[in-house]
Amino acid sequence: MTTASQAPSLSLTGKKVVVVGGKTGIGLGIARVALAAGATVVVASRRITSLEARPDLAGFQQANLDMRDEAAVRAAFAAIGPFDHLVVTAAPDIGTWGGFMDADMSGVRSYVEGKFLGTWACARYAAPLLGKGGTMTFLSGGMAVRPKLGFTAVTSSFAAVEALSASLAVELAPTRVNTIRPGYVETDMWNFLPAEVRAGMSQQVAASFPARRAGQAEDIAHAALFLMTNPYVTGTVLDVTGGENLVNSIG
Ligand SMILES: NC(=O)c1ccc[n+]([C@@H]2O[C@H](COP(=O)([O-])OP(=O)(O)OC[C@H]3O[C@@H](n4cnc5c(N)ncnc54)[C@H](OP(=O)(O)O)[C@@H]3O)[C@@H](O)[C@H]2O)c1
Numbered sequence: 001m002t003t004a005s006q007a008p009s010l011s012l013t014g015k016k017v018v019v020v021g022g023k024t025g026i027g028l029g030i031a032r033v034a035l036a037a038g039a040t041v042v043v044a045s046r047r048i049t050s051l052e053a054r055p056d057l058a059g060f061q062q063a064n065l066d067m068r069d070e071a072a073v074r075a076a077f078a079a080i081g082p083f084d085h086l087v088v089t090a091a092p093d094i095g096t097w098g099g100f101m102d103a104d105m106s107g108v109r110s111y112v113e114g115k116f117l118g119t120w121a122c123a124r125y126a127a128p129l130l131g132k133g134g135t136m137t138f139l140s141g142g143m144a145v146r147p148k149l150g151f152t153a154v155t156s157s158f159a160a161v162e163a164l165s166a167s168l169a170v171e172l173a174p175t176r177v178n179t180i181r182p183g184y185v186e187t188d189m190w191n192f193l194p195a196e197v198r199a200g201m202s203q204q205v206a207a208s209f210p211a212r213r214a215g216q217a218e219d220i221a222h223a224a225l226f227l228m229t230n231p232y233v234t235g236t237v238l239d240v241t242g243g244e245n246l247v248n249s250i251g
Contacts, residue, residue, distance in 0.1 A: 136177045144162055
């Protein structure tokens, strides 16, 4: 039982957090919040980034892994060693998912290999390393439940990631496993679009989403910190959308 002198804590002091995808976007937001909460934070992605190029990564340890490569994932987690909280935000580059009626299935295979099996691989090789009170947090997106024309691979992969987290909440208990389902978040992921298109999307979001603004990485990071520190939440999908799920989505 919690007493008045034992208020719930959001502290990660003494904990080690690994964020796969943690050098950009939502992952970087989560890595920063975990660092601010007192954790040692490892950011992992396909490249080691020099501090000359990215001085803002100075507070983090870096690990190199391509989550589509099982041997690389196994080796990276073996090198990281015991830790407390796994977060997987990494996803294949936007637009690489292929269409349902493509001439072959190379696009969808590559996307599923990255988003779904990549998350699976990270979970598989992290699981034996997690300490008491450990957690895993995955990322899906609103398309898990609101399909859009042309995004069948994304919807299917997001739904699979959510199913994986529920299943692992049972299989790996008492390790807690959850998924955050973000709405539109302004990150570098959208940089493939011209600036005026992105500005138009943000305006549309501000006009229509109940939160009246576009999501920021920090909004998702706040939710991730909650999932890492609340001892009784597991097997959950947490919508962090500014209310996008209640109104007509953008795009
Ligand atoms: N932003 C949004 O509006 C939004 C909305 C709904 C859902 N989401 C979901 O949220 C997640 C994160 O989005 P984001 O905006 O943070 O994206 P992001 O800024 O593009 O970040 C993706 C990260 O994944 C890493 N990565 C890509 N492929 C990898 C691989 N094979 N192995 C290891 N790392 C890899 C990249 O680093 P390297 O290039 O260094 O490998 C990058 O740091 C995604 O799963 C996305 O589907 C985002």
